Amino acid sequence: MSLMSSNSDVSDVTDSTIFIFLLALVGVFYPYNRGALFTALVVIYALTSGIAGYTATSFYIHLEGTNWYPREIPQLPWYRGTIPQMVMAGFLPFSAIYIELYYIFASVWGHKIYTIYSILFIVFIILIIVTAFITVALTYFQLAAEDHEWWWRSVLCGGSTGIFILFYCIYYYHARSDMSGFMQTSFFFGYMSCICYGFFLMLGTIGFCAFVLI
Numbered sequence: 001m002s003l004m005s006s007n008s009d010v011s012d013v014t015d016s017t018i019f020i021f022l023l024a025l026v027g028v029f030y031p032y033n034r035g036a037l038f039t040a041l042v043v044i045y046a047l048t049s050g051i052a053g054y055t056a057t058s059f060y061i062h063l064e065g066t067n068w069y070p071r072e073i074p075q076l077p078w079y080r081g082t083i084p085q086m087v088m089a090g091f092l093p094f095s096a097i098y099i100e101l102y103y104i105f106a107s108v109w110g111h112k113i114y115t116i117y118s119i120l121f122i123v124f125i126i127l128i129i130v131t132a133f134i135t136v137a138l139t140y141f142q143l144a145a146e147d148h149e150w151w152w153r154s155v156l157c158g159g160s161t162g163i164f165i166l167f168y169c170i171y172y173y174h175a176r177s178d179m180s181g182f183m184q185t186s187f188f189f190g191y192m193s194c195i196c197y198g199f200f201l202m203l204g205t206i207g208f209c210a211f212v213l214i
Contacts, residue, residue, distance in 0.1 A: 076145055082156060085138050090160030093130045093203070094168075097123055101165070105172050109179070109188065128206055131158050135207030136214055151208065158207020162200030169196065 078084065100123045107114035114120075135158040139150045147153075169192040173179060179188055 076147060080142065080145060080147075082153060085142075085153070085157050086160035086163070089131075089134050089138055089157035089207075090162075090164045092134055093127050093161040094164035096126050096130050097161075098168070101168055102172075102176075105176070109172075109177060127161070127203070131161060131203045131206050132210035136211050139207075139211045150211070154208045154211050155204035157204075158210075159200035159202075159204030161203050162196045162198075165199055166193070166196040 100120060103112070103114060103116075104120070106112045135154050138157050139154045142150055142153060169189070173185070173188055177188075179185065
């Protein structure tokens with residue numbers, strides 16, 4: 001049930017992100033008015049809550065949540081553990097968005113204005129596709145090794161890109177930004193920790209849903 005509830009929340013975040021991208025593509029947001037973007041995000045998040053509830057119920061029924069029985073899992077080599085698979089699953093999607101991250105950070109935390117929303121949307125689609133494919137592949141290898149506890153593993157592998165983004169935040173703060181002091185440090189890492197956690201949940205749900213639907 002905790003997995004279904006997490007998926008419902010993140011389904012709401014994913015839907016909101018897609019709607020924000022679509023609005024940006026049609027030119028709704030003025031680049032110098034960042035408040036409109038955050039206001040639209042809150043409103044769309046509230047309006048898509050019904051989709052989140054429907055998604056959680058559908059997955060619970062699809063996975064036959066009342067008929068789960070434990071089964072013994074054989075001993076697996078270390079490279080098939082959770083952490084090594086998370087590293088493999090997170091590196092490839094992160095490498096696809098690494099360059100675009102610099103421009104986003106320069107816009108949010110610097111003095112530059114980001115206006116190429118079409119490129120950002122394409123990179124976002126690539127991120128979703130790569131995350132889905134690599135999570136499905138790693139989860140298939142896990143099931144082939146008779147490890148049936150794939151649901152949380154698929155979420156962790158899909159969402160591991162958020163951890164890579166957090167490491168990039170640390171690199172950006174020390175190497176690219178001019179911020180210093182307690183207030184700026186706490187403000188930067190407080191916001192970015194929430195954003196990275198949101199990415200972790202969103203991409204983890206995408207990986208989970210991709211494997212369920214295939």
